[in-house]
Amino acid sequence: xxxxxxxxxxxxxxxxxxxxxxxxxxxxxxxxxxxxxxxxxxxxxxxxxxxxxxxxxxxxxxxxxxxxxxxxxxxxxxxxxxxxxxxxxxxxxxxxxxxxxxxxxxxxxxxxxxxxxxxxxxxxxxxxxxxxxxxxxxxxxxxxxxxxxxxxxxxxxxxxxxxxxxxxxxxxxxxxxxxxxxxxxxxxxxxxxxxxxxxxxxxxxxxxxxxxxxxxxxxxxxxxxxxxxxxxxxxxxxxxxx
Amino acid sequence: xxxxxxxxxxxxxxxxxxxxxxxxxxxxxxxxxxxxxxxxxxxxxxxxxxxxxxxxxxxxxxxxxxxxxxxxxxxxxxxxxxxxxxxxxxxxxxxxxxxxxxxxxxxxxxxxxxxxxxxxxxxxxxxxxxxxxxxxxxxxxxxxxxxxxxxxxxxxxxxxxxxxxxxxxxxxxxxxxxxxxxxxxxxxxxxxxxxxxxxxxxxxxxxxxxxxxxxxxxxxxxxxxxxxxxxxxxxxxxxxxxxxxxxxxxxxxxxxxxxxxxxxxxxxxxxxxxxxxxxxxxxxxxxxxxxxxxxxxxxxxxxxxxxxxxxxxxxxxxxxxxxxxxxxxxxxxxxxxxxxxxxxxxxxxxxxxxxxxxxxxxxxxxxxxxxxxxxxxxxxxxxxxxxxxxxxxxxxxxxxxxxxxxxxxxxxxxxxxxxxxxxxxxxxxxxxxxxxxxxxxxxxxxxxxxxxxxxxxxxxxxxxxxxxxxxxxxxxxxxxxxxxxxxxxxxxxx
Numbered sequence: 160x161x162x163x164x165x166x167x168x169x170x171x172x173x174x175x176x177x178x179x180x181x182x183x184x185x186x187x188x189x190x191x192x193x194x195x196x197x198x199x200x201x202x203x204x205x206x207x208x209x210x211x212x213x214x215x216x217x218x219x220x221x222x223x224x225x226x227x228x229x230x231x232x233x234x235x236x237x238x239x240x241x242x243x244x245x246x247x248x249x250x251x252x253x254x255x256x257x258x259x260x261x262x263x264x265x266x267x268x269x270x271x272x273x274x275x276x277x278x279x280x281x282x283x284x285x286x287x288x289x290x291x292x293x294x295x296x297x298x299x300x301x302x303x304x305x306x307x308x309x310x311x312x313x314x315x316x317x318x319x320x321x322x323x324x325x326x327x328x329x330x331x332x333x334x335x336x337x338x339x340x341x342x343x344x345x346x347x348x349x350x351x352x353x354x355x356x357x358x359x360x361x362x363x364x365x366x367x368x369x370x371x372x373x374x375x376x377x378x379x380x381x382x383x384x385x386x387x388x389x390x391x392x393x394x395x396x397x398x399x400x401x
Numbered sequence: 402x403x404x405x406x407x408x409x410x411x412x413x414x415x416x417x418x419x420x421x422x423x424x425x426x427x428x429x430x431x432x433x434x435x436x437x438x439x440x441x442x443x444x445x446x447x448x449x450x451x452x453x454x455x456x457x458x459x460x461x462x463x464x465x466x467x468x469x470x471x472x473x474x475x476x477x478x479x480x481x482x483x484x485x486x487x488x489x490x491x492x493x494x495x496x497x498x499x500x501x502x503x504x505x506x507x508x509x510x511x512x513x514x515x516x517x518x519x520x521x522x523x524x525x526x527x528x529x530x531x532x533x534x535x536x537x538x539x540x541x542x543x544x545x546x547x548x549x550x551x552x553x554x555x556x557x558x559x560x561x562x563x564x565x566x567x568x569x570x571x572x573x574x575x576x577x578x579x580x581x582x583x584x585x586x587x588x589x590x591x592x593x594x595x596x597x598x599x600x601x602x603x604x605x606x607x608x609x610x611x612x613x614x615x616x617x618x619x620x621x622x623x624x625x626x627x628x629x630x631x632x633x634x635x636x637x638x639x640x641x642x643x644x645x646x647x648x649x650x651x652x653x654x655x656x657x658x659x660x661x662x663x664x665x666x667x668x669x670x671x672x673x674x675x676x677x678x679x680x681x682x683x684x685x686x687x688x689x690x691x692x693x694x695x696x697x698x699x700x701x702x703x704x705x706x707x708x709x710x711x712x713x714x715x716x717x718x719x720x721x722x723x724x725x726x727x728x729x730x731x732x733x734x735x736x737x738x739x740x741x742x743x744x745x746x747x748x749x750x751x752x753x754x755x756x757x758x759x760x761x762x763x764x765x766x767x768x769x770x771x772x773x774x775x776x777x778x779x780x781x782x783x784x785x786x787x788x789x790x791x792x793x794x795x796x797x798x799x800x801x802x803x804x805x806x807x808x809x810x811x812x813x814x815x816x817x818x819x820x821x822x823x824x825x826x827x828x829x830x831x832x833x834x835x836x837x838x839x840x841x842x843x844x845x846x847x848x849x850x851x852x853x854x855x856x857x858x859x860x861x862x863x864x865x866x867x868x869x870x871x872x873x874x875x876x877x878x879x880x881x882x883x884x885x886x887x888x889x890x891x892x893x894x895x
Contacts, residue, residue, distance in 0.1 A: 305498060339751075351494065357458050360480075361483060362488075362512060362556070363484070363509055364498065371511050373507045373511065
């Protein structure tokens, strides 16, 4: 995953949707697309849904994210249609696994990336509070939310270090690639997480009072409309499963 | 305002941080106290006992009593203490909970449930007081370290606490930003706040610190009046492993032998842009090879980008570096140059020091690996896990892996940030030893003491362009000290 895909959001950008709407969209797209059993009008709906993240990326001018999503999703779809029938054995198995993963998970991942990309931590916390999510859940979730861009920053730095040492697929010890990347990543994430919590606690995070929030979030007409569409989708989906 | 009585603390749970013993300290309201001492002397622990992270976040055994204002720290909750004590930490990367500056400034007040209108008023007042209004509504990830530290100060200032605690706040800062931090401290002092600063760098506290405490091995060993402390002779600082108390006291460097620029390194067409904005533009530059080149300039001037481009890590880089008769494009530089990162943890991958070195060899050769480890004083740690080593040792492991892969140019990104005198000199020795091996080193740094300890040449980058390129002979040393002093006095005036 390129770092652009999980980059952070600036504070001042004009927001189309409320964070709650975006959360619901993530849930809808990931469940409906992931569980699509194939065939029938439900599949057509699914197919339409896969364009939603693409459209949103384009509206937000996230060209690179849009391109990555478009290539991975359509690449995998075309592979399923044209390449799979031509292969057999292990190659076939690997291709099936890869394309299945991409087609089923990519729309959900892309939608989640859109959520992280266009929502500030503060807005996210605000949304959680409005939904009356208890602090014991909302604080850890916001920390996770805060962590995406940091992890991607660290990941890029470690990638640089690996490139300099010539550790890459096709180099020596390819089997150790994942270990080499994950060990330093975990070490630095644990350290940053620790320092981050300490800094947040000294500024009163976790006080047993209702937090205030200065960012402007609120349900607008487009939110109501989108939420209704999402709810309808999920109902249709349940109806179809029964 | 702050009163510690017979306080001792030892960390539990496998932390290596140093504890403290028998601390008795009373700080009056409005007093500014500087705590100094070598790494591991317990000064960070002292700050944590005042802001309540000890005993509420860091676990361990605490005896004695700590009072902050009227609050008993051990019996108060952290969110309660947050109203009284504001903290600024060392690492600008890990003290922001939000990813945009405005939310970050409002964050503390939001946590304490202060009304939205009131918060916005306070934020506006704070950015005016600290002259940081231009930093509003920015993404944290776009800011330089200096700007991040200003936001960190702002975000505690918004809460208006009576006490400020700063733990090594200048580690990653250039001189101009340090001077800006000094102005913030003066402002807080002038408004009657009580301030506790733990630091290695001392010079910026001159004229602000009312009292200076020297710690060693977890104990308070000496207490000085501020003015008296800064007038102590150089020998005093040297003996205690402390950094210079004033930039006027930069030690004279042994004049570097004039390097023969007969076979210079030539850098051409080094142009890097980020989102369409040019951040580095070096049409042509010649530097003598075989020396230690200091790369100086303000936070955010493009020094790190220069380091990454030199090592071939910038994508779409069309620059060419001519070195020892070879013209190297970015891709070739990946195997000729090596970057020792500021956070060296990013580049240690394996389970033992030996494996780390073997991994970098094109053909694994244990004998040669052992020779390299011996030359870098690492033989004793051959089988140890790299993550278990100290900072200076980790740095040497990274150097070892660069040497065995026959790198001819090593680039260090701020290798001495946050180091005390002893460890700074260790790093200077590590890098000086490379020169004897015929390796050319580039060192991105804000540390004049370090430059004078080992560098032979200086290049200065401002706003993405080269604005200085001189050998560190006697006139070069004058140039350099003028740069650091000018930087400081300029910022002082604005």
